[in-house]
Amino acid sequence: MAQQQQISLPAKLINGGVAGMVGVTCVFPIDLAKTRLQNQRSGQQLYKNMMDCLIKTVRSEGYFGMYRGAAVNLTLVTPEKAIKLAANDFFRHQLSKDGLTVFKEMLAGCGAGMCQVIITTPMEMLKIQLQDAGRLAAQQRLMPAMVTTLKLGGTSAVLSRSYNANPAPQVTRVSATQITRELLRTKGVTGLYKGLGATLMRDIPFSVVYFPLFAHLHQFGQHSPENPTVPFYWSFMSGCLAGCTAAVAVSPCDVVKTRLQSLKKGANEETYNGVVDCISKILRKEGPGAFLKGATCxxxxxxxxxxxxxxxxxxxxxxxxxxxxxxNIYSA
Structure with missing residues (x-):
């Protein structure tokens, strides 16, 4: 049994990594639309909805524009998903010695959410900058002579460009490597963990809701207590339903996290000094409905x-x- 558990951990890490890469490749364009919709301010809306965002992205940036930031996700999603899924299994195993209650399942999910932010926070930080670049470029085209300033931590201006109406603005594409180097140079490692509190505020409740809900939905698909196997389509439907429920539940936290981690601001877009300041400014200037921006996406x-x-x-x-x-391994 001990040897089976030793073998099962690397297997679960591989499973989590492969699962993350396949999933991200399939849904990344929708994730890009979500980020751009969440970063829109009232009165400066470039996109009406998800489809409008995707259509305008393809027209202005080409098909591969929908995959801006995908390289970061594909690179880091393997350890992120591996940690998340394997940590949940580990905590469930440790907590199940005296029986696994719903509360213990929620604790296991909480532990998994806390572990994953080690990778999630810098991954989301870099991904958001790359995903939102197209929205800011479109905003620059619509606003002549606008100055866009990249601010790190809401303090010192690191990069400033001025654009005129004619000719059309030429926006230099910044890579994840350049952003990382700039953050490490100006802020150190902590620069990559900007928005850590908001990420924890999103990922812990998500895991607390998702993992117990998925486990119980998945259990309904078992053929019988003697035969615990579950059809693959039932695993898919259980994952979809549990994921959708958890995603909508923590959508307001995701809006706050996205706003805090967006380093480059458009014209008249305010900066935030932490989670509380971000929440209060969104409520005051955009209303409660702003917390549900991008919820469908x-x-x-x-x-x-x-x-x-x-x-x-x-x-x-x-x-x-x-x-x-x-x-044999899963039963370990």
């Missing part, structure tokens, strides 16, 4: 992402690659 991202992830995870890609059957 987020649900459409998370539902298939976690549905695909759970199918890959339960199919047992890692166990197959390591030469073991999924059921």
């Amino acid at each position: 987020r649900a459409l991202v998370i539902a298939p992402l976690f549905g695909i992830a759970q199918v890959v995870y339960f199919v047992g890609v890692g166990e197959f690659l390591l030469g073991y059957t999924p059921y």
Whole structure:
């Protein structure tokens, strides 16, 4: 049994990584639309809805414009999803020795959410800058002679460009490597963890809701107590429903996190000094409805992402690659 558990951990890490990469590749354009919609301010709306955002993105940036920031996600989603799924399994195993209650399942999810932010925060930080670049470029085209300033931490101006109506503005594409180097140079490692509090505020409740809900929905698909196997389509549907529910529940936290982690601001877009300041300014200037910006997109991202992830995870890609059957390892 001890050897099985040793083997199962690397298998679960492989499963989590593969699941994350497959899921992100499928839903990334919707995630890009979510980020741009969340960063829109009242009175400066470039996009009406998700489809309008995607259509305008393709027209102005080409098809691959919908995948801006995907390289960061694909690079870091493997350890992020591996940590999230494997940590949840680990905590559930530790807490199940005297019986696994719903409260213990929620504690396991809480532990998984806390572990994943080690990777999630810098990944989201870099991804948001790259995803939102197209929105800011479009805003520059609509506002002649506008000055866009990249601010780190809301203090010192690091990069400033001025654009005129004619000719059309030429926006230099900034890579994730350049952003990382600039942050490390000016702010150190802590620069990559800007918005950590908001990320924790989003990811912990998400995991607390998602993992217990998925476990119970998934259990309904078992053939019988003697035969605990579940059809792959049931794993997919359980992941979709649990992911969608959890995503909508924490959508306001995701809006706050996105605003805090956006370093480059458009014209007349305010900066925020922490979670409380961000919440108060959004409420005062945009109203409660602003906290649900991009909620539909987020649900459409998370539902298939976690549905695909759970199918890959339960199919047992890692166990197959390591030469073991999924059921022997999963029963460890």
